[in-house]
Amino acid sequence: MPFYHKLGELPPVKHTTFYKPDGTSLYREELVSSKGFSGIYSTVYHHELPNSMKAYKDLKLASAELWTEAPTLYMHSDTDKHKESGNFVTARRTYLENAGCKISIAHVDEDSEIFYRNVRAAEFIFIHHGAGVLYSQFGKNPFGPGDQIVVPRGTIYRMSFEDLDQVKLVIVESDTAFEIPKHYKNDNGQMAEHAPYCERDFRPPEYTEPILEKGEYPLILKADDRYTEHTLVNHPFDVVGWDGYLYPFTFNIKNFHPKVGRIHLPPPVHLLYTTASFVVCNFVPRPFDFHEKAIPAPYFHNNIDSDEVLYYLDGDFMSRKGVVSGSLTFHPGGITHGPQPGRTEDSIGVEKTEEYALMIDTFSPLKPTTALQASLLDDYYRSWMPND
């Protein structure tokens, strides 16, 4: 999505004859497009029909169960408290969700040959721990710690890991696309000089040879909380070439170039992506504010119409005590939050932070699930008490 990309073989003119080496049989052209035919798209050329399927069945995979009696409260979750087993699809546990956003954690400890397609949501996959390759019909996206992979809605993909000992993913689903904020681009769509990243910081898919096997290929389709398995007869990665703007892309959090102010700058300077219903931000190491009397810790704030979710990756997060790598905090909109007692004073005179964190701010209320309930640390809401 950040820019036009092409891989492999393409015919000189789209929607015209494009023959295989035998000179008589055609490659199959597939347009993968958003917003009907009006949004970004890619044109993909397959060896065989991309939708030949011989069977389907309903799958009963665990879906999120809402914590219906959840109080309105500041919450702190230890996302490593209960590690569920599973592959890159079945290990996911949703912690918070609303109609436009689902936030899940996956401790992946099983390899899998399955193919997966989320037909209702784009996916943002944060690699907290682990390394491997995401394969799709667009090629391969190698990944390692700190990588953030955006997978467009409808992409068929699978994930392969180097070592399953310690794989942890944070997955955010969105019913609309993850977009580069408009104000980061100039009128021609190029990343502006003031943006916190540029085109070179993004990694599009790399070329892989088309796989021409035939057989039975299980493809799991996720539509909200319902799962259906299609049995494909052509290997889904039989693509000889493609071009366009729609494809999985990777951006590592260490490539986010932070902005620093004379006095405290609010979270919009940490903005990574926008969707129609939430934003994703990256907090990274940076020098603190340079006014001689600056208070680097944030002031108390009440975001009256946004829920805030922070996932802590590494370092000492400046405004929160008690959080560690793997902590997730949830601050519902409409109630005030800010630094715990002592954190404001402690921040004065500090010159830099080494924190890494991921933030999701939603414009509609999030609903906690029983997975969040089961991993809660009981006393977080008391952490603003003077003597605690």
Ligand SMILES: [Fe+2]
């Ligand atoms: Fe906040």
